[in-house]
Amino acid sequence: MSAMRRLRKLASQAKATRQPRVLVEVAKQQLGIYDWQLAVRSFRVALSLTKEHIGEVALDIGFTLSRHSRYQESVEFLELANAQLAKDDIRAPLLLADVFERLGQLEKVQELVERILKYHPNSIPAHRLAASAARQNGQLDQALQMLASMDKKSVPLHWEAARAWYEKGHIHDKIGEYADAMRAWQTAKQYYPTDGNYALYQKQAQFIIHHPDRVFDSLTNNHLSHWLQGAKSLPHQQRLTILAGHPRSGTTLLEQALDAHPDAISAEETSIFSATVHGPLFEGKPGGMPQSHILDELTKPQLMKYRRVYRTFIELALGEKTNGRMVIDKNPDLLQLLPSVIRVLPEARILMALRDPRDILISIFSQPLPPNHNAICHLSLQSSAQFVAKRLGLWIKLRENLPEAACILKYEDVVRNFQPEVKRALGHIGLDWHEQCGNPAQRAAEKVVQSPTYAAIREPVHSKSVGRWQNYAQWLDPQMSELEDTLEALGYS
Known part of the structure; x- marks a missing residue:
């Protein structure tokens, strides 16, 4: 919270002394700590103070906002940049088209792409965006x-080339050309740039894959039961639900349904718990020290500090006070942080989304993850299978000790019996059924969806993706030894 106060003071000083460049840089840092409302205001003031190169400044701001998933807020700045810069400068229209595709405004995507291709007919990003819009409109031949x-x-190693190959794979998948789809996705992996931070990403990927092992090594049943009982002694209880699960397990579908409830509010896809609680908890601690020991040694004043910081930043991310509503903190990555969640926020209700690990594997392998440590975890089906098994293995260890705090929701049951399963989830977190919860596609149309599944969530609930892995069985067969124990433990064998 000291960082928030410091940045707000710096922003005020930059405004008072009319320093737009400084104000832009301060606002970027405010975005990084979820103080996005003040950041947007600072960006607007900075632009009003800017006397030259307005288009470049607006482009920089719009790009920054989109990188921080503030897609709606980025539009005004990118449109200004688009109007200010030369007609053959495709940077602003490309970013705008990307944002509009994210927001589901496909007609605007097509308009911008036509302009881009007029000046740059070989633009790979423009062709990808046109293909994506056509695919979402059901025009598969045109998309292909x-x-x-x-x-x-002959395309250089670049993220945009990888994105185009991923899109090509999804078109083939939609048509039913599964061998071509798999070939396209495997080709996409080859286009990730290997310079810059690649070596660092590889190290981080290995850490992430094996992180559950470090949790397993020291965690016991006594730890979890002791931490859960500790909820009674902590004041200022929060109405909080943690919606976790392996990525691609249906967490976004559930989140949209729950967020539609008038007595709930969702903080979707933030890293707040990781950045403000989990990370600081272990910062500076010896690498060999068991995580459970570090968590067990936390004092009540320390717990209260972390709880207070978490609540402050959740409300910053939401852009409003919770006012007693049930907060839904939805992020698949919270699965591997559940021991820390249970220690610091033991009153939290847990909704755990599960799905057939084979369907998860195909879904995440085909996901166009940006070039970072997460993408490195999924460069091959083998590494993806290892990732899935390790991450779900943590839940298999935890589940027996969380009978009251956790509610398991299987994707297959949710899509086939949507209303009863959502009612069960609502009941677990202390909310009654509300008719608005029955139409997640409508909710997704009313708000910006942060998840990579932003396009799929706009469709009505369906079960077409159940058993999708069978289309790719010949490629998955060599990975089954990695998944066998997980499949059996979760009832999918």
Whole structure:
């Protein structure tokens, strides 16, 4: 919270002394700590103080906002940049088209792409965006045609080339051409740039894959039961639900349904708990010290500090006070942080989304993850299978000790019996059924969805993705030894 106060003071000083460049840099840091409302105001003031290169400044701001998933807020700045910069400068229209695709405004995507291709007919990002819009509109032949030349092009290693190959794979998948889809996704992996931070990403990926092992090594049943009982002694109880699960397990579908409830509010896909609680908890501690020991040694004043900081930053991210509503903190990554959650926020209700690990594997392998440590974890089906098994293995260890705090929701049950399963989830977190919870697609149309599944969530609830892995069985067969124990433990064998 001291960082928040310091940045607000710096922003005020930059405004008073009319220093737009300084104000922009301060606002960028405010975005990094979820103080986004003040950041946007600072960006607007900075632009009003800017006397030259307005288009470049607006482009920089719009790009920064989109990188921080503030897509709606980025539009005004990118549109200003688009109007200010030269007509053949495609940076602003490309970013705008990307944002509009994210927001589901496909007609605007098509308009911008037409302009871009007029000046740069070989633009790979423009062709990808056109293909994505066509695919979402059901025009699969047209979508495939937009990327037909990818097989013939000599393209440098670049994230945009990888994105185009991922999109090509999804079009083939939609058509039912599964061998071509798998080939496209495997080709996409080859286009991740290997310079810059690649070596660092590889090290981080190994840490992430094996992180559950470090949790397993020291965690016992006594730890969890002791921490859960500790909820009674902590004042200022929060109405909080942790919605976790392996990525691609249906957490976004559940989150949209729960967020529609008038007595709930969702903080979707933030890293607040990791950044403000979990990370600081272990910062500076010896690498060999068991995590459970560090958590067990926390004093009541320390717990109260972390709880207070967490609540402050959740409300910053939400942009409003919770006013007693049930807060839904939805992030699949919270699965591996559950021991820390239980220690610091033991009153939290836990909703655990599960799905057939084979469907998870295909879904996450085909996901266009940006070039970072997460993407490195999924460069091959083998590494993806290892990741899935390790992450779900943590839940298998934890579940027996969380009978009252946790409610398990299987994706297959949710999509086939949506209303009863959502009612069960609501009941677990102390809320009654509300008719608004029955239409997650409508809710997704009313707000910006942060999850990578932003396009799929706009569709009505369906079960077409159940058993999708069978289309790729020949590629998954070599990975089954990695998943066998997990499949059996979760009832999917």
